[in-house]
Amino acid sequence: MSNRISLDELERYLWHSAVLLRTNIDAGAYKQYIFPLLFFKRLCDVFDEECAQILKDYYGDEEALEFPENHRFVIPRGSHWNNVRNVSENLGIAILSAFRSIERANEEKLRGVFGEGDWTNKNRLPDKLLKDLIEHFSSLTLSLENCPEDELGQGYEYLIKKFADDSGHTAQEFYTNRTVVHLMTEILRPQSGESIYDPTCGSAGMLISAIPYLKEHGEEWRNVRIFGQEINSLTSAIARMNLFLHGIKDFTIVNDDTLARPAFIENGQLRRFDIVVANPPYSISQWNRDAFTNDKYGRNFLGTPTQGLADYAFFQHILKSLDPRTGRCAILFPHGVLFRGVESALREKLIKSDLVDCVIGLAPNLFFNSPMEACIVICRADKPQEKRGKIMIINAVNEVTRKNAQSRLDDAHIRKIAGAYAGYADIEGFARVVTSAEIEKNNYSLSIPLYARGSSGIEQHDDATLAERIDAWRQSSLVMTNSFNELKKLLSETTGGGHA
Secondary structure, three states: OOOOOOHHHHHHHHHHHHHHHOOOOOHHHHHHHHHHHHHHHHHHHHHHHHHHHHHHHOOOOHHHHHOHHHOOOOOOOOOOHHHHHOOOOOHHHHHHHHHHHHHHHOHHHHOOOOOOOOOOOOOOOOHHHHHHHHHHHOOOOOOOOOOOHHHHHHHHHHHHHHHHHHHHHHHHHOOOOHHHHHHHHHHHOOOOOOEEEEOOOOOOHHHHOHHHHHHHOOOOOOOOEEEEEEOOHHHHHHHHHHHHHOOOOOEEEEEOOOOOOOOOEEOOEEOOEOEEEEOOOOOOOOOOHHHHHOOOOOOOOOOOOOOOOOHHHHHHHHHHOEOOOOOEEEEEEEHHHHOOHHHHHHHHHHHHHOOEEEEEEOOOOOEOOEOOOEEEEEEEOOOOHHHOOEEEEEEOOOOOEEEOOEEEOOHHHHHHHHHHHHHOOOEOOOEEEEEHHHHHHOOOOOOHHHOOOOOOOOOOOOOOOHHHHHHHHHHHHHHHHHHHHHHHHHHHHHOOOOOO
16 A cells, blocks of 8 residues: 655655754764665665565565566665664664675675765764664655655755755765756756766766756656766765666766766777766865876866866866767856966967857855855857857846845746847847957956846955955956946047047
């Protein structure tokens, strides 16, 4: 008999598991324990559901339960949720043993997926706390009938966001504001059968966003191929669990450093993808610049960034990963990449390459615990003829709703921004299509107020570095100078000046 779980009930159930940990575990470490237990419970409940169906289909023949092809995943004897639930002491050891047993039995799919949590540390996780967690998770059956993949995936995303809210500044490493991700997806318009890649994938939210988009448009989604790389081992494990819980099977997530050791290589070159989405770590300074200077994959075709700012290293990696015919990308960057003087030579080559299709300036406070403004840079490997030599600039700084100390893009904001991009035409005070020649006159700066000033014409940089503030001041001066020259020209023409 079905006990269909509502989304509200699921969210309360998931969050209460974190509440149980609050007295013993720091908020930033919740995910290290809650996600593996949730995944363990889901695997076992689906396994039980499959067993019941197998017995029905095979008229009670228990030998059919042993056929691996009848199961999504194998749960070895003695490693089931119920086996752990019946343990009265040393629960951490029992949990860890079950995790490792399941990983070995599903080596190709689940190797390392449960992470490296310190389950045997009784100071942090006493038996009573673990017993309370196990009993709490046992209160609902997470079968596919009770909790379909889409709904459990939504609940999982809810939990990721709650952890981001609670854990503070570390949130950005595994969570990107989903309303911004939805905007990026609307602009890229994924197609059935395409390959999608995120070189800094976090919890895989950007990769997953293509699936509801395709479902909403009535397109086949099971043939989408998903690829991601993530440097943090726990976060990469969360990404894999997230994909599984959303019902996605054709994916590869690799735990490694994208700049130092890119994971997806074909015939000695970077693999190419139809779509790349990314929110790279902002302006990191700890990276191997010397190796990048002589990069064997040619990822320095624009030049080698300064040691203190790796943004253009990630940028070039993404551009080299685009399929030369279908490739397109959407990247979240700090505004500084548009105008910082230290990157001017790289930016000049970037604009001359004619890969940039659109730049969208976003409002501040769209990122956890940071007032920083960001921008989305859209690139295409093969721009349509009518777009060549042009870049669309959209000033969406006022497209935002603020609620409970968080900012978000509402559906109306997303429709307005995506609609402007689709139309690729000037919209007074909001968007402009500018030529490469005009950008060249502005010393190849892409600073948004130079082209689309918005209602305020003010660009904020609340957490910018001193160098970025100086650059921003220079850009403001350039805006004023250009405006003054235009006014002089207009006055000269009006009064008949400018005679020989």
